[in-house]
Amino acid sequence: MPESRCLQGIWSSPWIFIFAASGSAVGLGNIWKFPYVLGQNGGGAFLLVYCLCLLLVGLPVLMAEVALGRTVRSNPIDTVNDLSERHILHSGWVFVPWLAGVTGFLILTFYSVIAGWSLAYLDRAVSGEFVGITQEAAYRMFDTLLATPAEMLLWHTIFMALVILTVGQSVTRGLSAVVKILLPVLVVTLILLASYSMLIGNSAEALNFMFRWSWQDVSFDVILAAVGLALFSLSVGMGAMFAYGAYMSKRMSIARACTIVVGVDLLVAILAGLVIFPLVFSFNIDVEAGPSLTFVSLPIIFGNLLGGQFFAGVFFVLLVVAALTSAISMLELFVAWLHERFSMTRLKAAVFMGIAVWFVGIAVLLSFNHWDNKLLLGLNVFELLDSMTSLVLLPVGAILLSIMVAWFIPHSMLQNEMITKQANHFQWWYKTLKFISIPAMVVITLAGWIGG
Numbered sequence: 105m106p107e108s109r110c111l112q113g114i115w116s117s118p119w120i121f122i123f124a125a126s127g128s129a130v131g132l133g134n135i136w137k138f139p140y141v142l143g144q145n146g147g148g149a150f151l152l153v154y155c156l157c158l159l160l161v162g163l164p165v166l167m168a169e170v171a172l173g174r175t176v177r178s179n180p181i182d183t184v185n186d187l188s189e190r191h192i193l194h195s196g197w198v199f200v201p202w203l204a205g206v207t208g209f210l211i212l213t214f215y216s217v218i219a220g221w222s223l224a225y226l227d228r229a230v231s232g233e234f235v236g237i238t239q240e241a242a243y244r245m246f247d248t249l250l251a252t253p254a255e256m257l258l259w260h261t262i263f264m265a266l267v268i269l270t271v272g273q274s275v276t277r278g279l280s281a282v283v284k285i286l287l288p289v290l291v292v293t294l295i296l297l298a299s300y301s302m303l304i305g306n307s308a309e310a311l312n313f314m315f316r317w318s319w320q321d322v323s324f325d326v327i328l329a330a331v332g333l334a335l336f337s338l339s340v341g342m343g344a345m346f347a348y349g350a351y352m353s354k355r356m357s358i359a360r361a362c363t364i365v366v367g368v369d370l371l372v373a374i375l376a377g378l379v380i381f382p383l384v385f386s387f388n389i390d391v392e393a394g395p396s397l398t399f400v401s402l403p404i405i406f407g408n409l410l411g412g413q414f415f416a417g418v419f420f421v422l423l424v425v426a427a428l429t430s431a432i433s434m435l436e437l438f439v440a441w442l443h444e445r446f447s448m449t450r451l452k453a454a455v456f457m458g459i460a461v462w463f464v465g466i467a468v469l470l471s472f473n474h475w476d477n478k479l480l481l482g483l484n485v486f487e488l489l490d491s492m493t494s495l496v497l498l499p500v501g502a503i504l505l506s507i508m509v510a511w512f513i514p515h516s517m518l519q520n521e522m523i524t525k526q527a528n529h530f531q532w533w534y535k536t537l538k539f540i541s542i543p544a545m546v547v548i549t550l551a552g553w554i555g556g
């Protein structure tokens with residue numbers, strides 16, 4: 105493995121980009137969100153559509169973001185400004201990176217609260233509260249947490265402080281070293297937990313639910329949920345990967361690197377499903393329970409496992425670190441911009457943005473208790489932010505970014521960036537983005553909105 109040294113902000117080894125991008129991709133989206141969205145959307149049919157979305161939408165758009173980031177090597181906002189000064193793009197396109205930054209900001213407001221739940225569960229895990237836990241007690245534990253805003257605020261604050269301190273440093277430093285260890289350990293832990301869960305749980309029903317599908321289960325709602333989750337899970341459509349592309353070495357094939365990131369992301373999500381669903385079916389937990397699904401199932405697994413206290417501790421540490429490596433990429437866009445444009449130190453920019461996120465996060469955590477009233481369309485603050493980002497802002501951001509790259513950035517500029525030894529990757533990617541990903545995203549998003 106080549107040395108993980110950073111050369112003037114550019115990662116010297118191609119693998120470091122893969123680790124950092126996977127660090128952004130793998131997070132609560134895989135372990136918390138994927139199982140519950142799969143549960144709410146009928147299982148197998150959703151998984152199939154999700155895989156297609158990763159391949160035909162997520163991967164091409166991810167490549168577009170990374171390629172653009174690598175071409176200009178600046179933050180997304182200045183990149184578009186720079187291209188418009190060079191008369192390559194109309195200055196109106198600067199709306200796209202702004203939208204991306206706002207999307208990342210809004211996602212972080214609830215992401216941090218959920219990461220706070222993971223910290224709270226880490227605390228409970230190490231103090232042995234899962235040992236011998238019953239299903240009722242697991243539900244009670246989760247409900248009690250939701251009903252205690254002061255505790256949620258504490259963990260939300262701690263998590264945001266970690267995010268601010270990490271983003272305040274340069275992302276090229278340290279991040280990939282952490283992810284290099286985190287990812288393999290996370291995958292091995294999930295494999296062990298999945299094997300155990302299949303052993304003690306109802307594995308037949310879980311496999312049936314996750315992998316059997318029929319056409320009747322595929323609706324536009326399911327497809328929109330799959331596109332939204334694919335973009336969310338790959339951290340695509342809001343400029344995070346763009347920022348990482350800016351640090352990527354020219355020697356790496358973008359197609360290869362991005363394919364690996366998509367593969368890792370899918371693997372972790374499926375493993376998380378295999379951990380959770382056998383238990384869901386053997387303990388008759390409601391598959392459509394929503395955001396509580398992961399947090400109710402996991403204590404039951406650990407509570408019954410020999411050495412469960414230790415494994416639970418390890419698992420929640422991994423989950424928190426995975427959430428952290430995702431969260432920092434949500435703030436990176438504005439922090440890099442404030443730093444490069446206004447010469448603000450990274451730490452100052454991170455504190456400034458982080459406090460704003462923290463503040464909005466308070467409304468999110470209150471939406472689980474005191475403010476559980478429906479604001480709009482029958483949704484509370486958390487539900488509103490979650491669906492607005494996944495079903496509106498991420499798809500719209502991804503569509504606009506893809507249109508900008510595929511139709512407005514000169515072909516030759518991209519071609520120089522994308523072509524490595526295997527020139528055919530370029531045509532394959534360019535045509536898929538132009539003629540499959542963009543039209544599919546537009547049709548699905550509009551149909552999902554109208555149908556929903």
Ligand code: PHE
Nearest residue numbers: 129131132133336337339430
């Ligand atoms: N992909 C991250 C996850 O799965 C979440 C994320 C979304 C990160 C958008 C950055 C941008 O947890």
